[in-house]
Structure formats: C-alpha cells, structure tokens
Amino acid sequence: MVARQFVEVSRIRLEGMQGLLTAFPKLLASETRQHTFIDTESVRYVYQPIESYFLLLITNKTSNIVEDLHTMQLLAKLVPDICGPLTEAHIRDKQFDLVFGFDELLTAGGHAEQINLQQIRTNLEMESHEEKLHLMIQKTKLENATADRKRQEVRIKEEQREKARQERAAGISAKASGYAGFGSGYASPTAASSSYSSQSSFGASTPKEYTPEPLKAPAPSLSSDTDVGMKLGGGSKQGSSFLDAMAAEDDLQDIPPVTSAASSIAAEPKLPDAVGSTDPVSLAIEEKVSVQLNRDGAVEQLEVKGSLFVAGHDPDSSACRLHLRHSSANGVNFQTHPKVDKKLFEAQSILALKDDTKPFPPSRVAVLRWAIKTQDEAFLPLNITCWPEEESNGKVEISIYIIHIYLYIFTTVSLEYSMDRDNMVLENVVIQIPTGVVDPPHVSQIDGEYRHNPTDHVVLWRIPSISSS
Template sequence: MVLLAAAVCTRSGKALVSRQFVEMTKSRIEGLLAAFPKLMTGGRQHTFVETESVRYVYQPLDRLYMLLITTRASNILEDLETLRLFSRVIPEYCRSMEESEVLDKAFDLIFAFDEIVALGYRESVNLAQIRTFVEMDSHEEKVYRAVRETQEREARTKMKEKAKELQRKRVEEMKRGSKTQGYSGGSSGGFGVSGGFGGNSGSNFTPPTETITACTQETRPPTIKPAGPNRAMKLGSKAKDVDSFVDQLKSEGERVVSSTESVSKMAPIITPQVDVEAVHIVMAEDVVVRAGRDGGLQNMEVQGILKLRISDPDHGFIKVQVDNTDSRPVQVQTHPNVDRDLWRSCGQIGMKISNKPFPHNTDVGVLKWRIQTSDDSHVPLSINCWPQENGAGGCDVNIEYNLENREMQLNEVTITIPLAPGAPPPIVNECEGEHEYDRGHCALVWRIPVIDKTAPTASMDFTARGAPDNFFPVRVNFTSTRLYCDLKVLGVVSTSDGAPVAFSQEVLLKTNVYEID
C-alpha cells in the first residue's frame, strides 16, 4: 500500500492533526480533507469511500474521524489493518476524544504516526513497540538543545562585549569633548583679553595646552567617570541583569558554566568529525536489545538509514555505490524515488527519473535496512548482573560485561543499575572504570570510556540495600563509529560521464533501548 496521509478530523472535515507521508502541498491536503465530508452519504455501513484519484479509509471516534488517504491501487485489507492500528494509537495518548485533547497531544500523535508509516509504507510494528519508540531519547534533539544553549551563552558574552565597546566609545567621546572645551577656553582668553596676537596670547594658551596634554596621557577609560546620564550605557545594565539571572539559576541548584567552558565542552558535538564535501553521506543505526537476567536474548532489532546531503546543485546527478557483504538476513528497502532495478542489479543508488537530480541542501533518506533476531551470538555486548542476598537487608551485587563482537569499538559506555527506592548510597568494593551515584534517579552509573578487543571484559562489585529484583532492569547506552550491519559506501560517481565525485562520510551507531530485565 501507498499511504498518502493520515489525519484526525472533525465531522465537518476540519483537520486537528494531519501527517503527510509523501510530498504534497498544503492546498492539496486541505482540499482532500475538505472534500471528505461531502462524499459521506447516509445509510451506508462502509468504512471507505473512493474518488477518481484517492481512497478515504476512515473510522468514527465519537465526534471525530480517524482518516487515512491512500491510492486507489492499495490493498483495502492492508488499509483496514493499518487503520485499526492508527485508531488504537489515539486513545493511547488522548484521555478523551475531544478536539482540545487531540490538539494538546498533537506532537505525540505525529511521532506515533511516523513510527507506523515511513515513506508511505507500513512498518512492521505493534502498539507496544510504538509506545517504546516514542518514549526513546532523541540524539538529534539533545544535540539541538546543546547547540542552542551554547548559542545563547555566546550571545550573552557578545552582549557584554558590546556593552564594553559602547563604554569605550562613550569615553572617547568625552575625551573629544574635553579637548574642544580646552580650545574654546584658550581662544576666549587669548583674543578676548588682548584683542589680538599680543604678548598675553601665549600665556592665555598655556592652560588649554596643559589640558590637552593631560587628556592625551590619560588613556585608561576606567579612570574617567561621566558625570551626566548615559543612555548608551543601558546595555551594560542588561548585562548585569543577565549576571543576576545566572546567579539566580545557581541559587536554585542549576549548573551554569562559562561561555568559554561551554564552547570547549560542546566542541566534540557541534564540530564535524570529517571535512564535509559537497556530497555528504551519513550512515546511522539504532540498536534495540531486550535480554533476560537469567541469560537469553528476548529480542534484538537494528534499524539503519543512509542519508544523502548535497550542498552543491551541480552534484545532483550522481550514483552511490554501496557494498552489502553481510551474510545475515538484512532487510533492505530503498526510497520510492530511487531506481530499484539499479540497486538490485549492481548495488547503486540513483534516481528513478534520470533527468531529475537529488534534492540539495536537505538530508534525504535514500536507503533503509533492518535486522531482527533472537540469537544470543548476535548481541554486541552481554551483561551479567548477579545480586545475592547477604542476610543484612541488602545484596552483594556483581555485574560484568563482555564484548561479544570483538571487531566493534564501543564509546561512551554507561551501565545504569537501579537501586531500591530510598536506599542509601551503595558501597562499591571494586570497579574497573568510573562509577557515580545518581541520587535523583536512585541508581548506580558505571562509566567506561571505550570497550574494544584490547579490554573486552570488566566487572564491578558493590553492596547495596534492597532485594535482588530492585537491581533490574539494567540499562546500557553506548555509541560506535562502526555499523552493526556490514554495509559500506564504496564511492560516488557522476551519472553523466561516470567520473568519481569527492564525498565525505559519517558513520554512527547508538542504542535506543538496551535492557536486561
């Protein structure tokens, strides 16, 4: 099926939430939604209605409609199954089927819709998976917020510098004013008393000369204090307001760092890891792992995407050569605008319409892949957490990790072990790496900067109050610059003459859910 759009609308056709999955103009989707109520006829028990170009599949929700707009060539049975899943999502986030409630939860619904359908095609997900995916942390959102905080701090710093610059200009203006007063005073004394260039003129010019010399030597602005009001200095008062605001944040317990420190800390995030070329390729994977505390993998899923960003319109007509040497059953799907025959025959990504270039100045997802397994041998990192009651109201806990895939290098690894609510800080007896007690979340965080084949395993022992069930689920987070699936970009060539095109590439693997329960 090809799903064009999904919407929650009123009986009159007013759209409360609308999500388009293919390129459509705003006027087009508004026209389709406005035409839907006019096609409804009384006395019919159908849940779909068709026009010459599209099919409306709908389900009443009290005074609202859950509406899907598909092509007429789509399978009506698949449409109805997808509609049922959409209809089950609405009560998941809205307590009542009222317009105000739907509008309040609009973004949550849109995020859930995106998990059901991608690029117009239904994803193989259920309601529980959708709930989990929507609740996941977004790496892109964290980066955006961090960059925005850095920009705000830099703006405050520039504001202070601008205030100082205005202060210096004000001092210079006062200097020039004092010089002008010196000259005018000298002229009055010289010409007013003697009436010409007489013998008294030299003595009358002496005081102004001394005044000019004094102003010239006095070059440090802080020693000159303006007597009158200064409107230009009001920006400085705003800088003081910023300082007081920062002091207030500190008094409330917020951690505030200086602009220099924040920029240095944010440098690894906002600075590109590679020199970005006119053709830039990003290959990213998200890992979801759920395993049991007694061993055994319940489910593991890896979803990957290849994004293409072209900053120069002259490089729009290209083909990307991708090598897939993974022996595991990896499901690969190309964008509808990509030539599937070209991909199947020689593993190249090119536009289906040869005279149409790739979009520029935007991230275009052209290839997606997915692998799902319950085989223990495919887990990149195994965790063994063993709590044992010590007879004193607590447990002696031993937790160990082991890098199963020795070809991978895991970075910024954090292993979070929950503790019993209200329990005192644990006593760590032995730890390879760093550990931290998170009082706010009542958890023990184990941090390992790098896990690779040189140090594939390590353990930590600690004693804490609580029962064995209190130390689960154990959550793991890490990143890697090596993909789990063995897909590589070999090169980029021009479609006109086959000449190689310079490109840059970024590769990132990160965890979305990694739990041992």
C-alpha cells in the first residue's frame, strides 16, 4: 500500500485507517448496491467500480454528498487516463503518478479543487518556459560543439595525409639519388662481357662470345625445424582432414566463395517470366462501402465507391467494346477515363476507347468509377442489431447470432446480424466487438472463429461466409 499523508500520522491512526479499509469489503457484500455510497456510524464510503477494481473515497458524514460524487466521477476519469489498461501491473507501475494526480484534485485539508481533467494533465506535465529555453540553449551548444569537433577532426586528418604525402615524396627522391651514385661507379654487364671476350681467346681462331645467363627465381624452400615465425593461410593437411570429417559427420556443405555483386548477379539463374492470363481481356470490380449509424441504428450516411479495371492480354482481341448494364436513376454518379468515349457510355452503356484501333493496355487500368451517397438502408450489405441491458450478477453476456461471450462488466449486450439480399454472398467478414477490459472473454459457442486483442480491448469475430440462406 502506498499512502500520501499531509500531516504526521501516529501508529494508532494508521491502524484505524487500515481497519476502515478492511471493513469496506464486508459492508459492500451486505449492501444491495443500489447506491454508490455507504454510511456507517463514523464515516461515509463513496465508491465507484472501475472494471474489476473499486475506487474508494472515505469522508466524514457531514460532507456534501453531491460534491463527493462529483469528485469521484473526476477521479474515475483520472485513473484510466494515467494507468491506461487497469491491471495490477499497470497500477503498480503508475502508483506515484496516481498519487500526484490525486494531489492535484484534493488539497491538504481533504477538499476538492475546482479543476478539470485537462488542467490536471497540464499540471502533471509540469511544463516550464524557462526550462524549455534552457534545454534549447544547451542543445544548441551541444550541436555547435559537435560540429566544431568534426571540423577539427577533418583538419587533423588532412594535415596527417599531407605530412605522409611529403614524407613519401622525400623518400622517393632520396632513393633516386642513391641509385644514381651507385650506377656511376659500376660497369654495365655488356661492357664487362665484351672486355672479357676480347682477352680470353686462348689461341682459338674464332673468339667465343660470353653471354650472361638470366637469373632464375629461387625455388620455394620446404619448411624445416629451424623455421621461426607464423605462416598465415597455409592450413595443414591434418587440420583440413579433421574439419572435413566434422563436416561429413554433420552433413554440412561447402560454402561457395564470396564473389562480387556483378558476378553474383550474372551467375544467378534467370527467373521464369510471370505466367500471363489465358483470357484475352480480364475485368475486375472493386467496391468500398463506408457507413455511419447512430445509436438507434438509423443510417446517417452511406457512401459507396467502386472502380472497374480492364487489362488486355491479347493485342488482337483487346480492341473491343464492353457492354454494361447499369442504371443512373438511383443517384449513382459515373466517371469515365479520359481516353474512354464518354458520350457512347452515357448513350448506350458501352465502354470503348475513343480510338477504336487501339487496344486496352496490358496493365490494370481503372476505366470507370462510380460513387453514391445515400441514407437508404436498402444499400446496407449487412444489418447488425445491438440490444444492451443491465444485469445484477456482475457479468456481461454478448450474444451475436450464434456467438455468446461473457465479460465481467455490469451490462449485457446482445447482437444479431441479418442479410436480405439473395444475390450477394459476403466472405471473410470480421466483426469488431469492443469489450473495454483486458481479461479474455469466455466464449460458449461460435460460428466461425474469434480472437481477443487485449491491447485494443476488442474481440474480433471472423465469419467465413454470410448469405441470405
């Protein structure tokens, strides 16, 4: 228990308060719950149920019950606004925020402040213009320091690169001068060979000419016991065989070497082309229905938006005309594509391009659109009726045609759906039922399937198919 006390409280006083809290469940069980307050000999309990919890306000019997009820209503709005879903974990996590919110509404003497929920939110946020200005100045200083640091890093890197460039240039010039001095005191191999051949005839009639043999690259030496150091990239045969044995035991495959992006793209097999439609011309109709109903079930606004898509897969057969059957007497507004002959459609209900020699494009194009706004209930694809009623056992029973859901609220809601159109079949229908609680519902029987979403406090009921039969 977390308690916020404005004055010093003795142990006896604290035990007395604990006794008052302990007596509340017993008094609640003995009452018939016709009121939201209970009077005892010394104090008055003003309470309000919130989901599976009770919000309790203990006052003296001389207090104004009307003001106490108004304070309780404001507290009942404040608690869900701070905690969100009313679970034990959320209440424990927001316990100090709840205390701060109670302090904004109740003063030190136990009197209620003349304040609304929006003002309490503003006070809890504790916004300060001076604090915002200070934070903006600190943020600007931090951004300037970061930008200055980056500029210094770039300057230092440029200086280091320039210094390294100068050192490399100085080293190359020094090596070039050393090579020049070495070459001046050394005779070329050609001059030496010619001098040798002219003086080593040994009496032969024809002097032999000496040609120096080209240098051969030294053969790689085998590793010996005297080698010192570490050789990278030269795996031993024993280690390789050990890894091969492990791979064979685990049924692993060799990983191919990593290649460049261009080579990998070139090596990929060419994917087969998408299989086109076998029909020369394909049509598709899409409609979206948006309905707003009032609490009594009357239609406030019904809007239907539809589109007709055409795609020509065969150039020889795509240069065609589409004869439609529609009626504009019920207030439906039609709009044709700019390349469609509008006069022909309005006169004969025929969709055709202005240029008869050109076929319909192979891509999917909306050639006709229509929209209607009405309040006629005959356009509703599905009728859903809701019958709420209160229960005294603290449970909620939601009956939707053949789905029964029981929730722990003080209301019973019965829903049923009906469909009067013989030429229409609805598939994959999802009905969203708000529950207002986190606890999962108990479903006794269902036609289709359902899923409970505790985050949004809803039950999603999915029906595979609905028809008039």
